[in-house]
Amino acid sequence: MHRPIYLDCHATTPLDPLVLAAMLPYFTESFGNPASNTHSYGWEAAAAVEQSRAAIAQAIHADPSEIIFTSGATEANNLAIKGVAEASLAKGRHLVTVVTEHSAVLDPCRYLETLGFEVTRLPVQGDGLLELAQLEAALREDTVLVSVMAANNEIGVVQAIAQIGALCRQRHILFHTDAAQAIGKIPLDVEAMNISLMSLTAHKVYGPKGIGALYVSRRNPRVQLVPQLHGGGHERGMRSGTLYPPQIVGFARAVTLALAHRAEEAERLVALRDRLYNHLTPLGGILLNGHPTQRLPGNLNLSIEGVEGQALLLALQPAMAISSGSACTSAKIEPSHVLRAIGRSEALAYASIRFGLGRTTTPAQIDIVADHLYRSIKALRSRA
Ligand SMILES: Cc1ncc(COP(=O)(O)O)c(C=O)c1O
DSSP: OOOOEEOBTTTOOOOOHHHHHHHGGGTTTTOOOTTOOSSHHHHHHHHHHHHHHHHHHHHHTOOGGGEEEESSHHHHHHHHHHHHHHHTTTTOSEEEEETTSOHHHHHHHHHHHHTTOEEEEEOOOTTSOOOHHHHHHHOOTTEEEEEOOSBOTTTOBBOOHHHHHHHHHHTTOEEEEEOTTTTTTSOOOTTTTTOSEEEEESTTTTSOSSOEEEEEOOSSSOOOOOOSSOSSOTGGGTSOSOOOHHHHHHHHHHHHHHHHTHHHHHHHHHHHHHHHHHHHGGGSOEEEOSOSSSBOTTEEEEEETTSOHHHHHHHHTTTEEOEESEEEETTEEEEOHHHHHTTOOHHHHHTEEEEEOOTTOOHHHHHHHHHHHHHHHHHHHHHO
């Protein structure tokens, strides 16, 4: 049986076999607990964890002591947002974020509101970019954190992180960025970009699921954080829980591999993505969502005029694994909040497709998908 062509790399990516090979010994022979400091099993595991920490730190220009391992970007976002809010009560209770953030940022912010914090959610422009003047105007004396994602998981838009960082630095406000979709795909430098906290995850860059990290700056400024998981005091007290060496080793290997090939892979993906888009545009009524160039290389998000969302998905699903412009929230299908935020109507948001191209995507696959899409859209429109 043919499996659908996988074009959902923003949801997750397949584990790279080289990553798996690096992980395997840490499940079996090197199974020690990195916190066991009385024997070689523990030392071996601890050495692997520290090497991985150093590799991840190097990838973002941080110091190894600034990396806290978590179960992924959701936990990292929660630790950053709630941890900073709780630690900064003396300064204020105001946070600034953006309407197009992932729910792992929006929901912790909503939770903080129930505790009496105030959250400003900034709109984005039609191209998905945040307007810096609006951010500047939103900053206050009592603002304790600005959280703006590096790259959007739906429309791939890459925000002006360095400028946002510079602005926050100038106003002495901590800056957090959710870089779950960005790591290994676009250059990230916490020092040059003035980033105080950054959330990472492994499974969007061909690493294992269930592992990520929070970068927490220890130098100008040294970020104060209240831990959200209490226990054995692992990770310098910031995140208790036995470390998981196979996942951590895999995470570091995945990031290192992605960075080693980043520029060529970006060029290849942009060419494939443009090939898909250019094949469809002669149909007319194919609207590109998000900024045309300030976006992730492997992202294409399109709204298709003149077709019904559900019918479009049904026509495409057997051939390709893609994501639609809707999300399932508590069993109710809702139009994407990101597409609505950039001004798409509800109907158009439903009639949208997110393509996430990745390392396994080939030109032959893109041609099959492009042809199938072209014919499906034509057929659906003629029936309408
Ligand atoms: C932008 C963004 N933030 C956070 C997450 C959550 O990451 P994780 O699956 O590691 O918890 C995702 C992935 O779905 C994402 O795309």
